[in-house]
Amino acid sequence: MTLSILYRGVLSGCNYDCPYCPFAKRKDTRATLATDAQQVARFVQFVKQQTNIEFKLFFTPWGEALIRRYYQQALVELSHCSNVQKIAIQTNLSCATGWLQKALKEKIALWCTYHPGQVSREAFLNKCSELDAMGVTYSVGIVGFKETIPEIETMRTLLPKERYLWVNALKKQADYYDNNERERLIAVDPYVPYNMVHHESEGKACRTGHTVISVDGEGNIYRCHFIKEKLGNIYQHDLNTILKPRACTNATCGCHIGYVHMDHLNLYEVYNGRELERVVAATRH
Ligand code: SF4
Ligand code: SF4
Numbered sequence: 001m002t003l004s005i006l007y008r009g010v011l012s013g014c015n016y017d018c019p020y021c022p023f024a025k026r027k028d029t030r031a032t033l034a035t036d037a038q039q040v041a042r043f044v045q046f047v048k049q050q051t052n053i054e055f056k057l058f059f060t061p062w063g064e065a066l067i068r069r070y071y072q073q074a075l076v077e078l079s080h081c082s083n084v085q086k087i088a089i090q091t092n093l094s095c096a097t098g099w100l101q102k103a104l105k106e107k108i109a110l111w112c113t114y115h116p117g118q119v120s121r122e123a124f125l126n127k128c129s130e131l132d133a134m135g136v137t138y139s140v141g142i143v144g145f146k147e148t149i150p151e152i153e154t155m156r157t158l159l160p161k162e163r164y165l166w167v168n169a170l171k172k173q174a175d176y177y178d179n180n181e182r183e184r185l186i187a188v189d190p191y192v193p194y195n196m197v198h199h200e201s202e203g204k205a206c207r208t209g210h211t212v213i214s215v216d217g218e219g220n221i222y223r224c225h226f227i228k229e230k231l232g233n234i235y236q237h238d239l240n241t242i243l244k245p246r247a248c249t250n251a252t253c254g255c256h257i258g259y260v261h262m263d264h265l266n267l268y269e270v271y272n273g274r275e276l277e278r279v280v281a282a283t284r285h
Helices: 030-049 069-079 098-102 121-134 146-158 179-188 267-271
Strands: 002-008 054-059 084-091 108-113 137-143 165-168 212-216 220-224 227-233
Touching (some): 069 084, 121 146, 137 146
Antiparallel strands (some): 212 220, 220 227
């Protein structure tokens, strides 16, 4: 069996101060970090022991995890597990990158978000170059505020052509973008229209709860990050008794980490095995 797990522990602190983020400059207590480290270590052990499962793993922390050594070590350790196909993580890419040398780099994938205002363009691009030099796969993304569009376009011209640059669209306000802004964003990210809508999802097939699950630090299983009905616990229950095809029970789904798993959108064809880290092959963008 192949299973994708989106892991989100208790860590929520971040070294950045993005005005749009509830976790900006939040500092985790030492006790929270100790709990998080212990829970991540337990999760790593669990993965190692499930030799009958092929894992695709994705850390989706609330805050910034890669500035913590225990996340770096977890990624390195998991990359060397024969039953782990891939280990991805969302990051602001502010961490040093030397630790990646110890990982089996072809299994690591980084979802890197560039936050203009928090880091200089040059510093971010330098980090990207370090990843390129090491042969680590990554995508780059930017939050698509109207006023950020020129910076998004500039970043597109400066990143290597083969590097997919995605945009997270603002969609709280209907018609936030005018036609021109929409077209400019599509010119950068041809798949941004998928991110500009809340997909109607209720009753529709979604792979979460079957081949994709969300797990918290205590091991509690949810089908996805957006539906808080507990399905069981990875440390207590047999996954075979839990995993099955299910229709979505939410009205809509508006985040890539959710809607990418809906059957009818056929986005697995676009991402071709890299749907977790949001990487699109150069020939498609
Ligand atoms: S880098 Fe991410 S987690 Fe940190 S403040 Fe910005 S949006 Fe929030
Ligand atoms: S469509 Fe979105 S909200 Fe619904 S089950 Fe899938 S990931 Fe969860």
